[in-house]
Amino acid sequence: MKVKFLAASAIIAALYIAVTMLVAPISFGQVQFRIAEMFNHLVAFNPRYMLGVVLGVLISNFLFSSVGPIDLIFGVGHTVVTLGIFIIICKFVKNIWTRLIINTFLFTFTMFIIAFQLNIVLELPFWETWLVVAAGEFAVLAISAPIMYLLNKRLNFKNLIESE
Amino acid sequence: MMEKMIFGRYIPGDSFVHKLDPRAKLIFVFAFIFIVFFANNAVTYGLLLAFTLLIIFISRIRLYFLINGLKPIVFLMIFTFLLHTLFTREGAVILDFGFLKIYEQGLKQGIFISTRFLVLVFMTSILTLTTSPISITDGLEVLLNPLKKLKAPVHELALMMSISLRFIPTLMDETDKIMKAQMARGSDLSAGPLKDRLKAVVPLLVPLFVSAFKRAEDLATAMEVRGYRGGEGRTRYRQLKWDYRDTICLISLVVLTALLVFYRN
Numbered sequence: 001m002k003v004k005f006l007a008a009s010a011i012i013a014a015l016y017i018a019v020t021m022l023v024a025p026i027s028f029g030q031v032q033f034r035i036a037e038m039f040n041h042l043v044a045f046n047p048r049y050m051l052g053v054v055l056g057v058l059i060s061n062f063l064f065s066s067v068g069p070i071d072l073i074f075g076v077g078h079t080v081v082t083l084g085i086f087i088i089i090c091k092f093v094k095n096i097w098t099r100l101i102i103n104t105f106l107f108t109f110t111m112f113i114i115a116f117q118l119n120i121v122l123e124l125p126f127w128e129t130w131l132v133v134a135a136g137e138f139a140v141l142a143i144s145a146p147i148m149y150l151l152n153k154r155l156n157f158k159n160l161i162e163s164e
Numbered sequence: 165m166m167e168k169m170i171f172g173r174y175i176p177g178d179s180f181v182h183k184l185d186p187r188a189k190l191i192f193v194f195a196f197i198f199i200v201f202f203a204n205n206a207v208t209y210g211l212l213l214a215f216t217l218l219i220i221f222i223s224r225i226r227l228y229f230l231i232n233g234l235k236p237i238v239f240l241m242i243f244t245f246l247l248h249t250l251f252t253r254e255g256a257v258i259l260d261f262g263f264l265k266i267y268e269q270g271l272k273q274g275i276f277i278s279t280r281f282l283v284l285v286f287m288t289s290i291l292t293l294t295t296s297p298i299s300i301t302d303g304l305e306v307l308l309n310p311l312k313k314l315k316a317p318v319h320e321l322a323l324m325m326s327i328s329l330r331f332i333p334t335l336m337d338e339t340d341k342i343m344k345a346q347m348a349r350g351s352d353l354s355a356g357p358l359k360d361r362l363k364a365v366v367p368l369l370v371p372l373f374v375s376a377f378k379r380a381e382d383l384a385t386a387m388e389v390r391g392y393r394g395g396e397g398r399t400r401y402r403q404l405k406w407d408y409r410d411t412i413c414l415i416s417l418v419v420l421t422a423l424l425v426f427y428r429n
Contacts, residue, residue, distance in 0.1 A: 011335075146362060147366060
């Protein structure tokens with residue numbers, strides 16, 4: 001692993017956590033969500049972002065949330081599996097908008113992993129739980145997709161980590 | 165200065181639990197998550213609750229911090245309780261409101277599942293409240309060491325976790341500064357239609373990303389200049405030490421498991 005890639009991934013993870021902790025409470029008033037989930041969209045621009053995002057999810061779930069380690073295996077598993085599938089899809093889809101839309105629906109769909117976890121731990125009904133958690137995730141990713149698109153115009157995410 | 169910063173959920177202290185080796189605590193908590201599922205009647209759930217309260221007592225964490233950690237999940241807990249209580253239709257009817265009947269088995273189920281969740285949350289909270297993030301990272305690295313044989317980049321992962329932890333406060337400061345700077349220029353994140361609010365986030369994130377990547381580059385250069393060449397042959401500043409306490413901690417877990425298996429239905 002190259003030192004520059006290692007450092008960049010670590011900083012992306014730190015950024016994910018910093019944004020989770022700081023921006024979330026004030027960002028969208030009534031619609032409470034983890035704005036940092038938008039970082040999932042980074043992978044649409046370059047698959048190399050995956051490591052940083054996964055690491056961010058891992059640290060914030062493990063060390064900073066009260067539900068913590070229970071969420072670790074399924075929460076991180078959810079991100080890894082979904083981003084993995086998404087990277088494969090990206091090999092065939094080149095248009096950025098299409099990728100962002102696919103990513104949004106993909107993450108919404110794979111929330112069944114989280115529903116499954118809640119089903120085991122709390123014995124909540126699987127299908128209804130899936131519907132609820134998926135709706136939340138969909139809202140976050142759908143709202144953040146245009147933000148990421150705008151950001152990319154200024155920052156050019158693809159080269160930002162490539163030049164590292 | 166870094167040491168003094170309130171960081172994550174960690175609350176420094178010198179109780180028995182604070183002094184445990186992070187490896188022992190990690191093994192304990194992960195095993196506990198599975199052991200909880202052995203409980204299936206009043207006696208076993210009571211045992212779990214008593215055990216958890218005992219740990220809370222010896223960790224000398226103020227209940228306030230634990231209750232505080234519950235806030236984000238209160239809704240989920242109440243929802244779970246009600247769902248099980250109202251929709252399990254077994255056993256004798258305890259309460260009858262005509263349109264709504266509460267059954268004995270339903271109430272039991274509701275209490276059991278809520279207890280399971282509460283115990284899990286408390287136990288994992290105690291881990292993060294009594295162990296600093298950096299020692300959890302150290303503990304994880306050692307515990308995951310066997311995976312190195314499978315070519316998993318354990319050292320790199322642990323190093324990245326440490327770097328992230330080191331930079332979270334820095335980046336939070338930075339985010340805060342940028343937010344204030346943009347607000348001073350008249351940007352408003354909390355008013356107007358959704359479209360405007362979305363647009364207001366962009367000038368916040370652009371400088372944040374730019375500065376974060378600049379930091380990453382500086383850091384990588386600094387590491388290379390100091391001759392970083394991966395984990396091979398590196399020595400450690402913080403040494404982990406396995407003590408009699410850690411053995412006691414794991415033995416208590418074995419005893420608990422035995423009791424649960426013995427008393428379950």
